[in-house]
Amino acid sequence: MPFETQLSRCADLVEARLTRLLAADKPAPDQASRGFQPTYRLACAMRHAVLGGGKRVRPFLVMQSAALFGVPYEQSVTTAAALEAVHCYSLAHDDLPAMDDDDMRRGRPSVHKAYDEATAILAGDALLTLAFEILCHKATHDDPAIRMELVSSLARASGWAGMAGGQQLDLDAEKIADASALTIDNILHLQAMKTGALILFGCTAGTILGGASQDERRAWIDYGQNLGRAFQISDDLLDVEGSQKTVGKAVGKDDNAGKATLVSLLGVEAARAALAQSETDAIAALDRFDDKAEPLRGAARYMSRRQK
Amino acid sequence: MPFETQLSRCADLVEARLTRLLAADKPAPDQASRGFQPTYRLACAMRHAVLGGGKRVRPFLVMQSAALFGVPYEQSVTTAAALEAVHCYSLAHDDLPAMDDDDMRRGRPSVHKAYDEATAILAGDALLTLAFEILCHKATHDDPAIRMELVSSLARASGWAGMAGGQQLDLDAEKIADASALTIDNILHLQAMKTGALILFGCTAGTILGGASQDERRAWIDYGQNLGRAFQISDDLLDVEGSQKTVGKAVGKDDNAGKATLVSLLGVEAARAALAQSETDAIAALDRFDDKAEPLRGAARYMSRRQK
Numbered sequence: 001m002p003f004e005t006q007l008s009r010c011a012d013l014v015e016a017r018l019t020r021l022l023a024a025d026k027p028a029p030d031q032a033s034r035g036f037q038p039t040y041r042l043a044c045a046m047r048h049a050v051l052g053g054g055k056r057v058r059p060f061l062v063m064q065s066a067a068l069f070g071v072p073y074e075q076s077v078t079t080a081a082a083l084e085a086v087h088c089y090s091l092a093h094d095d096l097p098a099m100d101d102d103d104m105r106r107g108r109p110s111v112h113k114a115y116d117e118a119t120a121i122l123a124g125d126a127l128l129t130l131a132f133e134i135l136c137h138k139a140t141h142d143d144p145a146i147r148m149e150l151v152s153s154l155a156r157a158s159g160w161a162g163m164a165g166g167q168q169l170d171l172d173a174e175k176i177a178d179a180s181a182l183t184i185d186n187i188l189h190l191q192a193m194k195t196g197a198l199i200l201f202g203c204t205a206g207t208i209l210g211g212a213s214q215d216e217r218r219a220w221i222d223y224g225q226n227l228g229r230a231f232q233i234s235d236d237l238l239d240v241e242g243s244q245k246t247v248g249k250a251v252g253k254d255d256n257a258g259k260a261t262l263v264s265l266l267g268v269e270a271a272r273a274a275l276a277q278s279e280t281d282a283i284a285a286l287d288r289f290d291d292k293a294e295p296l297r298g299a300a301r302y303m304s305r306r307q308k
Numbered sequence: 309m310p311f312e313t314q315l316s317r318c319a320d321l322v323e324a325r326l327t328r329l330l331a332a333d334k335p336a337p338d339q340a341s342r343g344f345q346p347t348y349r350l351a352c353a354m355r356h357a358v359l360g361g362g363k364r365v366r367p368f369l370v371m372q373s374a375a376l377f378g379v380p381y382e383q384s385v386t387t388a389a390a391l392e393a394v395h396c397y398s399l400a401h402d403d404l405p406a407m408d409d410d411d412m413r414r415g416r417p418s419v420h421k422a423y424d425e426a427t428a429i430l431a432g433d434a435l436l437t438l439a440f441e442i443l444c445h446k447a448t449h450d451d452p453a454i455r456m457e458l459v460s461s462l463a464r465a466s467g468w469a470g471m472a473g474g475q476q477l478d479l480d481a482e483k484i485a486d487a488s489a490l491t492i493d494n495i496l497h498l499q500a501m502k503t504g505a506l507i508l509f510g511c512t513a514g515t516i517l518g519g520a521s522q523d524e525r526r527a528w529i530d531y532g533q534n535l536g537r538a539f540q541i542s543d544d545l546l547d548v549e550g551s552q553k554t555v556g557k558a559v560g561k562d563d564n565a566g567k568a569t570l571v572s573l574l575g576v577e578a579a580r581a582a583l584a585q586s587e588t589d590a591i592a593a594l595d596r597f598d599d600k601a602e603p604l605r606g607a608a609r610y611m612s613r614r615q616k
Binding site for chain 1: 349350351354397401404406407424425426427429430432433434436437438440441444452453455456459460463464466467468472473475476479480
């Protein structure tokens with residue numbers, strides 16, 4: 001089965017699960033008629049932020065790696081949905097005027113354009129909170145110690161030392177007048193936090209759910225770190241080379257902002273070489289695993305060749 | 309010991325714990341000199357949002373109720389700190405221009421005024437995330453099942469069916485042209501979500517940590533619901549009657565906005581009567597507990613008589 005088909009099948013499964021998790025009661029008629037709709041507008045904005053789009057790369061990583069450790073489908077799809085809720089919260093907040101100020105996301109209006117800024121902030125807050133609530137469900141795993149490890153790991157990946165901290169660094173970096181003051185190490189560090197940490201969680205959640213050995217976990221961390229790097233370099237390349245129609249959001253923004261990226265520091269050719277190296281290293285990290293890891297090797301190849 | 313002294317001693321303990329939990333490394337000199345400060349600005353904003361102010365009512369509720377069930381100090385202060393982190397994240401977000409647009413908080417500039425909007429959004433996000441990370445610490449409780457119940461309970465109290473949902477309702481309510489279209493039930497429902505849910509968590513966290521019986525839990529839920537109502541009515545009364553200097557933030561905002569509150573619907577006198585009834589009911593809920601519950605009875609009295 002081609003990689004894109006596998007990815008899209010997984011996306012459908014996660015979409016269905018997220019739809020169920022985000023189902024909320026319609027307002028009672030007497031309240032709706034008064035214009036007072038308990039949680040209804042917020043739930044709609046949350047669904048807008050999450051449903052109907054996205055490649056669902058992070059959920060794919062959870063479900064495929066979990067399958068390698070014999071994790072039941074119910075557990076991996078629930079964990080995948082929680083991770084995607086965190087990812088979508090971060091998009092809703094990053095798109096805000098005070099942050100990256102993006103009107104479009106996945107070819108549709110971003111949450112604050114479809115609703116308003118306050119609702120976009122609250123929808124993001126509520127999605128982040130919901131992710132942790134989902135991980136507490138028994139469906140995630142029977143053993144509370146395992147659920148606890150997932151909550152702890154996702155919180156560290158998303159918080160001040162992970163995704164949120166990386167987004168702050170990214171905003172700070174834009175304010176540095178001389179972009180060349182940033183070193184390649186600075187940028188790698190920033191990207192490892194901003195996008196790498198969540199991808200790494202996606203690659204290691206299966207080892208937590210499946211009780212993998214320390215050795216196996218190390219292999220997945222190695223894979224996840226290289227995959228995250230490949231993802232970010234390809235994202236930076238797309239920003240320079242992609243078209244808005246293909247990518248589904250504004251492109252050329254980093255370049256126009258004079259923002260330092262690996263591409264601006266290394267040039268396009270060297271960035272392509274670094275991308276190829278990350279792909280090779282990610283695939284090599286899975287050497288010990290047999291054919292069942294092929295979808296994950298496919299993910300590494302996909303990262304370096306994607307057009308959007 | 310007078311109630312205010314008890315409250316302020318507890319605030320000092322929680323402040324010390326939060327200071328420790330929010331301690332982050334200073335940037336490495338070579339990075340600082342380049343203007344690139346990993347997580348430093350974000351950590352500063354998080355500390356601004358949390359430290360150096362606040363009555364710490366919610367932590368007080370956790371620690372006093374936990375003490376009744378013989379919960380060790382280390383566990384209750386950690387849980388109290390997590391709850392306060394959630395409360396302070398909600399203040400940082402609520403103060404944003406897109407939400408309540410408040411420049412002052414606790415007599416100091418709100419986070420977006422002291423830093424900027426993007427940083428205030430991220431600091432709130434990171435504080436919410438940190439709260440769940442803190443609850444995962446072993447210091448919170450040895451048993452992961454207990455930690456799990458705390459995470460789950462705090463997530464439900466803060467999310468779309470709790471605090472975040474209540475804030476959305478509150479914003480929606482302001483947009484209803486005819487404020488009298490809102491019923492008292494609508495307002496009670498809104499306030500139970502917006503502020504009541506987190507106070508209720510504060511009142512029940514001790515029963516989770518201490519393994520209280522179902523009967524005892526019900527008593528604390530009864531107490532917490534009445535206390536939350538008292539807190540909100542007194543807040544609405546202060547908005548009408550308080551002075552900015554005493555309260556430490558802008559007052560008269562609800563009234564100027566033509567916003568429906570229990571006070572605007574019932575009038576000041578009837579609101580005062582409802583407040584007194586909530587105080588009485590909260591105190592009655594603790595009838596079965598002996599003198600050790602006195603600080604919690606004090607909290608109920610304090611709610612209805614506070615000047616800020």
